Structures are given as structure tokens and as C-alpha cells.
């Protein structure tokens with residue numbers, strides 16, 4: 447069965463260097479230690495390993511607060527100041543709803559949970575001395591294959607200080623003697639201050655590929671409907687390793703396109719980025735080809751100061767006779783979304799179906815936290831996929847479908863196999879063929 451490859455963060459290398467008498471062992475080759483955590487090592491260890499990629503001193507990836515010092519844990523919880531941060535921590539590391547750390551990262555072990563719980567009861571001071579870092583290390587992956595191909599821009603992109611949102615694309619051409627397959631992909635996110643999300647495509651049409659330059663340049667996000675979708679990165683997304691019977695085809699003359707969405711809300715100058723990917727490829731071709739499709743719709747019209755919901759059904763066509771074997775899903779909306787869910791209704795007879803079963807659900811929706819989560823389900827022709835999105839619009843203009851952050855989307859990106867090969871097929875097809883009902 448498919449699983450996300452384990453994500454290892456460089457921060458895991460930061461461990462307590464406490465000796466028996468409480469003095470700290472020297473940490474060589476690193477900047478001076480700072481001893482302002484005042485936490486026992488049992489607590490520091492858990493936070494370092496599982497939380498501080500995001501809840502660092504300067505919180506990153508949309509995390510609302512730091513989880514570094516004892517004071518941080520005793521400070522009011524941002525979402526409910528009548529509680530302490532540690533109370534929120536205990537609720538979220540246990541909760542079935544939006545657990546921390548977010549999927550697909552590994553949840554806390556029982557021992558790690560126990561360490562946080564026993565500390566919360568008495569909140570003792572500690573003297574764990576560890577290295578503090580101000581910025582999160584980029585996700586440093588561990589694919590258990592050896593990457594043999596790097597996808598990177600010819601030159602870094604520099605984000606204009608005056609622009610808030612920018613879509614940028616670059617192309618990388620790869621020539622190989624024989625057809626190969628990509629079997630593992632690892633995002634290499636570079637500048638976390640401006641990087642919002644990244645999409646990776648393969649473009650088979652030469653003329654279409656030639657429209658994208660090898661140096662990063664502004665591009666139209668919706669152009670990508672003509673491309674083959676391979677993977678998407680958002681804060682926290684780790685490497686993707688395909689199961690042993692599945693690969694993504696790489697023709698002998700392959701054109702990869704990386705599409706980056708930058709957001710420079712603070713209008714900081716001089717921000718450069720060279721985000722790319724590392725691949726593991728093989729010439730031992732695997733029997734099934736993986737692909738990404740999108741359930742959902744473009745039928746979005748959220749009235750000013752109002753709410754809107756849209757529920758779209760797509761019946762799996764006979765072209766998918768081998769079944770749609772789902773490996774992972776990534777629900778996608780923008781900032782006005784309130785909830786998103788993809789479910790399916792198994793066909794039991796000519797006109798009869800089982801009750802809807804959830805494939806992926808994020809309620810409440812959180813724009814800052816967009817993940818690929820593992821899903822294991824096979825859909826067959828006749829089954830119905832139901833994709834529902836709900837929105838709230840606080841502005842005084844109608845919000846429609848579109849690529850800008852101020853516009854909205856309603857997609858359920860889905861990694862599946864085997865790739866559907868009908869001539870009309872593209873990744874957006876299921877979303878464009880859906881039959882939708884709308885409401886408030």
C-alpha cells in the first residue's frame with residue numbers, strides 16, 4: 447500500500463546537549479548557544495522534532511505562534527486567549543480534527559504525548575540548552591531512493607517589492623537515451639518568505655513547452671490545463687515516493703515546467719528564490735503510469751458579503767475501465783473557503799448507490815495549510831465522485847473563479863493510476879464535466 451515517505455527535518459538534528467550535572471556539552475561548529483528555553487529536555491526534544499519546523503521563534507508556514515520557550519507554552523493561545531498555549535497543544539496533538547503536526551507529518555508517539563502531558567500538569571522549569579535557529583530549515587527530505595535528476599531554474603527569480611501576488615514559471619529540458627520513469631519526487635523549497643505554493647508539470651507538446659522559458663518569468667496560471675500535472679508543494683509537503691508498481695513516464699525528450707506562486711504581502715525588497723525538485727528516475731519501467739486529475743468546478747460565484755456553496759458530481763466514465771486507484775489527495779481553495787470535502791458514492795445497481803464515503807475533508811478550511819494526504823481507494827466506472835466547497839465573502843465585490851489569491855478555486859487534486867489516456871483527457875477534465883448544484 448502507498449504511504450508518504452517519511453519527512454525528516456534538519457531540525458531533528460537539534461537535540462539536547464545536556465550532561466548529567468545539567469551543564470551543557472559544547473556544540474562545535476555552530477553559533478553560540480542561547481539558554482532561554484527554560485524547559486526540560488523531554489519537552490524540548492518533542493517540540494524540536496515535531497513542531498519547530500513551523501512554530502519556530504519566527505513562526506513559519508502560517509503557524510500562529512512560537513513553541514520555543516517556557517514562556518511561549520504559558521502564553522495565551524492565539525485562537526482562545528482564556529487558555530494557555532500548552533492547553534491548545536494538548537488538544538491539537540490528540541484531536542482527530544486537524545491534528546498537529548499536520549498530515550502527512552508523523553504524529554506524536556505515546557511517549558512524546560506523555561512528556562507534554564506531564565509537563566503541562568506542573569509546568570516545571572528546566573535547563574535544556576539547545577541551539578536556537580531563527581528560520582526554519584527547508585524540508586530536507588529522505589526519499590529511500592537516490593535522486594539522479596535535479597530540476598532547478600537557470601537563474602533565481604527576484605520578486606518585485608511592489609507586487610503582492612506573482613505566478614512564475616520556468617522550464618527544464620531533460621534528454622535521455624531511453625524512456626525512463628520518475629519514481630520519487632522531493633521538493634526543494636528555497637525562500638520561505640515569499641514561496642506560497644509550487645506546481646510541477648510535464649509538457650509533452652513541443653510548441654507548448656517552448657512558450658515557457660528556462661529562466662523564471664511571469665506566467666498565466668491557467669495555461670497549465672494543457673500540461674500534465676505531476677505534483678504540488680505547499681508548506682509542510684514532503685517527498686512523494688510512488689509505490690513499486692507505479693511510475694510517472696519521462697519521454698526521451700522531456701520538458702518539465704515548475705510553476706511557482708509567490709506572495710510578498712510585506713513588500714520586502716530583494717527577495718530571490720530558486721525553488722526546484724529532485725527526482726529519482728529508473729529505466730526499469732513499471733507497469734502502471736501515475737497521473738494527477740482534479741475533481742471540483744469553476745462554477746464559483748460568491749456574492750458580496752455573502753456565503754456560497756457548490757456541490758459537484760462527476761460519474762467515472764468507461765474510459766477509466768481499469769479503475770481510478772487513488773494514492774493521495776490535495777484539496778485546494780483560496781482564502782475565502784470555509785470547508786471542502788471530496789466523497790464518493792459506490793454504484794450498487796443501475797440507479798442505486800451506497801451512502802457517500804469521504805475521501806478527503808478539511809473543515810474548517812485553512813488556506814495556510816495545504817497538504818497531500820494519503821488516500822487508498824479504487825473507484826470504478828459508474829461510481830460518483832462528489833466534491834463540495836463552501837465560501838464566505840467578507841468583501842463588497844462578487845468573488846469568482848480565478849487564479850489570483852483574491853479569486854477562488856474549488857479543486858480536489860488527486861494522484862492516481864493508471865493514467866487515463868483518452869484523447870480529450872486533461873487534468874481539469876473531471877472538474878469541467880461535473881454537474882453542480884449551488885446554495886448558500
Ligand code: HEC
Nearest residue numbers: 496497500507508509510523524525534535538546547682
Ligand atoms: C508544517 C507546519 C507545522 C508543524 C510541523 C506544526 N504546526 Fe502547529 N500549526 C501550523 C499552522 C499552519 C497552524 C495554524 C492553522 C491551524 O490552526 O491549523 C498551527 C496551529 C497550531 C495550534 C493552534 C493555535 C491556536 O491558536 O489555537 C497549536 C496548538 C499547534 N499548532 C501546535 C503544534 C504542535 C504542538 C506541533 C508539534 C507537535 C505543531 N503544531 C506542528 C503549522 C504547523
